[in-house]
Amino acid sequence: MSNRTDRDTSGGPGEGKHSVSVPATGVAVRESCDVRLLLVEDDAAIAEPLREGLEREGFEVDLAPTGAAALASGPVDLVLLDLGLPDLEGRVVCQELRRRGETPIIVVTARGDEIDRVVLLELGADDYIVKPFGFRELVARIRAVLRRSSGASAVATSITVGPLRVDTRSRQVRFAAEPVALTPREYDLLICLASDAGAVKSREQLMREVWDEHWWGSTKTLDVHVASLRKKLRPDVIETVRSVGYRYVDEALLDAVDAG
Numbered sequence: 001m002s003n004r005t006d007r008d009t010s011g012g013p014g015e016g017k018h019s020v021s022v023p024a025t026g027v028a029v030r031e032s033c034d035v036r037l038l039l040v041e042d043d044a045a046i047a048e049p050l051r052e053g054l055e056r057e058g059f060e061v062d063l064a065p066t067g068a069a070a071l072a073s074g075p076v077d078l079v080l081l082d083l084g085l086p087d088l089e090g091r092v093v094c095q096e097l098r099r100r101g102e103t104p105i106i107v108v109t110a111r112g113d114e115i116d117r118v119v120l121l122e123l124g125a126d127d128y129i130v131k132p133f134g135f136r137e138l139v140a141r142i143r144a145v146l147r148r149s150s151g152a153s154a155v156a157t158s159i160t161v162g163p164l165r166v167d168t169r170s171r172q173v174r175f176a177a178e179p180v181a182l183t184p185r186e187y188d189l190l191i192c193l194a195s196d197a198g199a200v201k202s203r204e205q206l207m208r209e210v211w212d213e214h215w216w217g218s219t220k221t222l223d224v225h226v227a228s229l230r231k232k233l234r235p236d237v238i239e240t241v242r243s244v245g246y247r248y249v250d251e252a253l254l255d256a257v258d259a260g
């Protein structure tokens, strides 16, 4: 029943090992206006259709065919970086881009490259995708990375609700002045709830914002993470709103709402 993974198949006999399939027509333009991507890819047979596809999705796309061109490019909202470049080591380009700023980077690797989460962290990349990849998977990853980065930096540098204090720059969480260690997902969920304390967030909304934009299926993992947050903070700070979802609450905040 689930159509969550409708990745595009690509490649036929004899097609290049780095082929990428992009839907030719009928892709609706989505709400990606004003988001500028830098596509670093030396293979024009990949870069051009990818650029067209991404533009149909509403992104503005700059192309850089070399590492040097990537490093010389202007500011963008996200970099899509092929690690196999003709002039510079892709990993070096990645580290240099990261050294210069916080722009999110998605690394593109060839199948068989030794790359894992640890290497990614060392490079400073936010995510990676392996060729050949489905276009929809790529777009989903771009959106997810953009959402995470804007949630972390653009909204606010700190969130305070009652005894809860979150420094979103350092991702440090304190509750009643005590440091609280959270997993990345727990942190994202907490930010999602506490940044709009008192507001009810539906289960579907939380799954989309914290887990996957194209989420479809069980929300059990949400309940597990809520339970964990309640345990680490205080049981009553996240209220279950029956058959809807959750909200972050604080007694003082509720008193103020009641009084008003």
Ligand code: CA
Binding pocket: 041, 042, 043, 082, 083, 084, 085
């Ligand atoms: Ca390449």
